Amino acid sequence: MISGTMRLPLFACLLFIGAFSLVGSTDSCFAPQEQPAEREGLARLVATCTKCHEDVCTEWKGTLHAQSWTDPVFQAAIADRPDKGESCAPCHAPQELMLTGFGKLPLARKSDREVGVNCVSCHMKGNRYFGPFDSTGHGGVDADASYRKADLCLSCHGQPEARAEHDQGSSYLVGTAAKDGQTCQSCHMPAAQRKLVTSPTIKEKYTIGEQACRVHSFSGARRGEVVRGAASMIAAFKSDQLEVVLTALTGHALPATEGRTVRLKIGFRDAAGVSVGEAYRAWRHGADALPATGPVTISFPAGAAQKAQLTLEQELPKVPGRDAAIIQAIAECEATR
Ligand code: HEC
Ligand code: HEC
Ligand code: HEC
Ligand code: HEC
Ligand code: HEC
Structure with a gap:
């Protein structure tokens, strides 16, 4: 289906270039080929984050984001599907969100699916790191205010056309919490004052103080959290x-x-x-x-x-x-x- 719809415009473009190769720019015709190659060694890269961000990594490992591909409930759901879960991979095993942009359906990953929705999915594009504020780690982290907005989450949690069963976004966007300025993070990533780098081996190298952070707990009902008082x-x-x-x-x-x-x-x-x-x-x-x-x-x-x-x-x-x-x-x- 996807390759069919992509082949058609490319074919049309080639005809167009053949006939009018002297006229105008042909850049847009080759857009599908400019899609970056999938990152290699993702699981290894995610494992390195632990060295310096131990707290965040421990929190993340306890969540269904870390298990979004290996989760037995998900595995049971794809077992009988003819596509074995290919159509589920954009959200359950995504490439970096920034490749399509926050709020848009991510691209599917072919390799290292077992590392689920991970640090790299949400914080990297190519070799650059992004986060809620400017900081000095790994050659500099670029501040992006979108980390404090719901859009990032809506990339997967608010795609009613791709997956209405897993859509919290549509009802959030018209709800009272959104009107009051609350984001998904307000409730599912509790605020904390702490250091960004927490590791027994590496912290001596950095003398960075505490900052206003959020715990990567992604509290959910499957793990018995946040339900009382819902x-x-x-x-x-x-x-x-x-x-x-x-x-x-x-x-x-x-x-x-x-x-x-x-x-x-x-x-x-x-x-x-x-x-x-x-x-x-x-x-x-x-x-x-x-x-x-x-x-x-x-x-x-x-x-x-x-x-x-x-x-x-x-x-x-x-x-x-x-x-x-x-x-x-x-x-x-x-x-x-
Ligand atoms: C589903 C997306 C997502 C994943 C997965 C994720 N993060 Fe984050 N991360 C965020 C968001 C959103 C914030 C901004 C929180 C805020 O408002 O302070 C953040 C903030 C941070 C910060 C800045 C401190 C803070 O709490 O604000 C660090 C450091 C960080 N993440 C590291 C990691 C590491 C390491 C991993 C993997 C173990 C990871 N993140 C996984 C979304 C994610
Ligand atoms: C060698 C140690 C080290 C490793 C490994 C490391 N980081 Fe960092 N990271 C830092 C330091 C230092 C900071 C800046 C801390 C500060 O300014 O308070 C930082 C800050 C960050 C932030 C800051 C958020 C912001 O808004 O400024 C994010 C996100 C982050 N790292 C993600 C990652 C991810 C993802 C990985 C794994 C791919 C990773 N880091 C691996 C040392 C490291
Ligand atoms: C790349 C896609 C993607 C993004 C981006 C994303 N999520 Fe998720 N999230 C998932 C998937 C997939 C699951 C469910 C995995 C499963 O149950 O198998 C999930 C599960 C959860 C859960 C239940 C977790 C648990 O352990 O009980 C919460 C809460 C959640 N997400 C909140 C958020 C918030 C808040 C953000 C934004 C900061 C966010 N998610 C961003 C894909 C995503
Ligand atoms: C548009 C993104 C997206 C796509 C595509 C997607 N999912 Fe999900 N899925 C999510 C998110 C986000 C969650 C977590 C929130 C939720 O449970 O609604 C989730 C959670 C799940 C869960 C756990 C539900 C639970 O009870 O905890 C299962 C099972 C699941 N998905 C199966 C699938 C299957 C099978 C496919 C492919 C046919 C698929 N998903 C495609 C985003 C997606
Ligand atoms: C005002 C607080 C609040 C806000 C804002 C909020 N949530 Fe929730 N969310 C909850 C509570 C409480 C529950 C538990 C009740 C339930 O399971 O339905 C929950 C449940 C969930 C679940 C189901 C987890 C599971 O395993 O059952 C997902 C996924 C989720 N929220 C994602 C999101 C996303 C994505 C956003 C932003 C679009 C968001 N939430 C905004 C409070 C909030």
Whole structure:
């Protein structure tokens, strides 16, 4: 498909050059061939970052970015695909983001796929290093304000046409957190005051002080982080109804991704505390999700119930090697007449 669409304009260009070789510039005709060759020795290069940026490397290794190709859930998902995951590689095994630009779908990598989404994907282009501020490391790091914006993340997390299942971007861009100036980094890379170079062997060489940094934790529900408090919940009886107000506090729709289910369970009781009924409601990724744009009010028939106990939870799908689905609590509350 890709080679087909690329061959056609090149063929057209060659005809064009043949006929009008004396007229105008032909630069644009050869644009497809100017795409840089894929970097060699990527895994080795990523391993060198550890020597000086030990803290950041340890954090990153614990995340699904480091495992975006080896992740057993991902591997199970590509096992039965005719293309064996080729179409997934732009985000699960990307070349440097800066080759296409932040906010645009990255190019796929052919080699070293097991190093996932790594330091080089986000911080290098060719031999140059880029980061949130100017610094003196490795011949100088070029400051780029985009590191503090959502665009960098949207390269993969906001490509609804390439992969709607893994899109947090569309709901983030219209949500209240984005309007308040919060980025993906605000919630998934907690702020810290620390040194950029932390390594027992090398730190003596550098006398660089602490800076306002962000931890590369990329907290996520698969690792049990950030889920409690991901939404707020208030409930009150209004005549024969129970009115529930839910507000996603995620910055994007909740659940954030395919396969998760967010579930509200309500247990109604009479004055003596005896169960008189139950109610239930579920949300899934996509049009069905809890929106990031503000509170949602839902009413449930409550009859003559005097009390209601509410639980909001998220269920993650079963993963290979684990028998049961994981249920994570988001919020609880009670209402009494
Ligand atoms: C998914 C993209 C991504 C990956 C992967 C990544 N970083 Fe970063 N890195 C960022 C962003 C975004 C910032 C800016 C954080 C901020 O606002 O301070 C950053 C900041 C930094 C900084 C500056 C200090 C700071 O915290 O602001 C260093 C040093 C750094 N990264 C090193 C690394 C190393 C080493 C790796 C690999 C182990 C790595 N990064 C992997 C996105 C990434
Ligand atoms: C020999 C030690 C060393 C190695 C190896 C090393 N760095 Fe650095 N790096 C530094 C120093 C020193 C700084 C500057 C620290 C400062 O100014 O506070 C730095 C700063 C950075 C920053 C700074 C962010 C900014 O905005 O200024 C990034 C990003 C970074 N390195 C990425 C990497 C990556 C990616 C690798 C691996 C490919 C790597 N570094 C390997 C020493 C090293
Ligand atoms: C090159 C593509 C790419 C970029 C850029 C990227 N991510 Fe990811 N991210 C992924 C993939 C792929 C996964 C999931 C891997 C898996 O589950 O197999 C992921 C997983 C995550 C997770 C869950 C991690 C966990 O360990 O639970 C969070 C949170 C996340 N990304 C946030 C961010 C943020 C914030 C940024 C921007 C600073 C960002 N990502 C940039 C591709 C990317
Ligand atoms: C446009 C970028 C992009 C493409 C293309 C892409 N993914 Fe992803 N994928 C992501 C991001 C970002 C995440 C992490 C956030 C999320 O789970 O929504 C992710 C996460 C996943 C996960 C983990 C979900 C979980 O429950 O934790 C699986 C499995 C997965 N992708 C499978 C695939 C498969 C299979 C393909 C190819 C058919 C593919 N992806 C193509 C960006 C992409
Ligand atoms: C206001 C804080 C906030 C902002 C802003 C935010 N998130 Fe989240 N995000 C959360 C919380 C809390 C969760 C956990 C609930 C869940 O799993 O849906 C979450 C979940 C996720 C997940 C699912 C992780 C997993 O493994 O289940 C991904 C991926 C993600 N966010 C990526 C992003 C990206 C990309 C952006 C920017 C476009 C972003 N987030 C902005 C708070 C935030």
